[in-house]
Amino acid sequence: MKPLRPYERFDTLRQFLEHDKHVLRFYGVWDDTENMFGDVRELVLHYFLADDTIEIKEVTPMNSGRDAVPLFLNRQKLPKYAPVGLYQPGTITSRTVLNVFGGLVGNKGRFILDNCKTGAVHQEFYKDCDLRIGSVINVWGRRIVLCDCDEFTKEYYRTKYGVKDFIPVPYKAPPPPKVEKQIPPYNGFGSEEDSLCSCTGLLPKPPQKDFKKFMEKDRQGLESNILRFLAQFITTDPIDKERKFIISYFLSDDTISVFEPPQRNTGILGGKFLERLRVPKPGQELFKSEMSEYYMAQDLYIGAKVCFHGHVFLVVDADEYSFNYMEKHANEASCAFQSLFGL
Structure with missing residues (x-):
């Protein structure tokens, strides 16, 4: 007799068809000032509703001295609690295989799937219900604060969970005071426009004239x-x-x-x-x-x-x-x- 094999059915197709290309976007920060040469880094978190995976991109400002890395975190299911060490191959798996009869593979061995998943490591991953404005998530040992989200994300949480409070958390530093550009005084040589053009670059250029006005108001026949x-x-x-x-x-x-x-x-x-x-x-x-x-x-x-x-x-x-x-x-x-x- 052939024993019944208790296969599990993972209905992921329905979730994919309903939420394909639906992405929740959160804006957050990672405060790394405790480490040497660390600073506050802005991040953008994408939560894909089709398969409950998360990817994180870093917003690299201009002249920051950092390389433009494509992704801060590759698209994956993010566990809530980071493991202490690395798991052995086969420790984390969706199914557990039991050898009920026979020896090696190919020698008339018999295997079934363990419905109870004996010995498997159960991990708890972040879901959409865990993401809120102001919440702190653990990204492999890095504490990231979610500060804001886009309009699609607000409408999604408003419809599914009835959330109405979307007050953003201020995370951007105030802009530095604008330094007024001081123009050197007129040096007395040539016109004032010539003196100004000599201060805008190493290679002085002649001042630009109003060519449109020149073509309209220049001598034209009897005018x-x-x-x-x-x-x-x-x-x-x-x-x-x-x-x-x-x-x-x-x-x-x-x-x-x-x-x-x-x-x-x-x-x-x-x-x-x-x-x-x-x-x-x-x-x-x-x-x-x-x-x-x-x-x-x-x-x-x-x-x-x-x-x-x-x-x-x-x-x-x-x-x-x-x-x-x-x-x-x-x-x-x-x-x-x-x-x-x-x-």
Whole structure:
């Protein structure tokens, strides 16, 4: 007679089909500061509902000096109590085999499975019910504190176990105070942008210009995109009071040039009075870390008083092109538009 062999049936297929690709994610920390050169290390724990296995990944911050290890713990069933030593081969097994008749294998031996699992080592593994925010789990002798979880995990525990308290445990250190970047002061050579570019790298690069503005406001056919104003000195000197100047503002790069038309029998030679450049507003410190404030198109209108390097001018008139431009772009030159039309 053939004896009945009491096979055990492990119904793992149903659990796999119901919870395949369902993973619980917890965020935790391992405080290793008690050891030499140890620190607090952030971990991410994944619990696979399909087969009750756990894997742990370490979050390696930048410039930490640690190698980027793929996994802190390979995917496996995690026992609650770490063994003292290593088990012998065959000690931990799901089934126990009994030799009931015969000798060696292949010599007409008879074997059955022990349903009582006599002599087997029973281990208690972590389940989903053991994982909570704030709980401490033992990962082969390392105490890991679970501090937070994702939304899927919260919904899973809320549905299955009725858990409603998901207050995270603060585990991240506060960010270090932000150190403000100190820009060296202007050295006096070239423009302020050139001085700033010489401090951003070992190989100085020329400052980048606003190419889009240059293409939109550069000379295009009959459109010169240059605003010209007539100005005169604000002074008590009777000779300088009669001098006339033409202030040209270039919209493509916000530069200003001043030209003095020659006048007969004045004793003053006309010509270029100010080279084309960006003119800073008066009352600013020269050698400082902050960028200076320069004259813009909104600062030039009829009746405006401007100071170019110590010379104070009064704008008294403008050409026809400037009038048309300021009328079309009233939002850019609001003061000029209001002055022209008395608004």
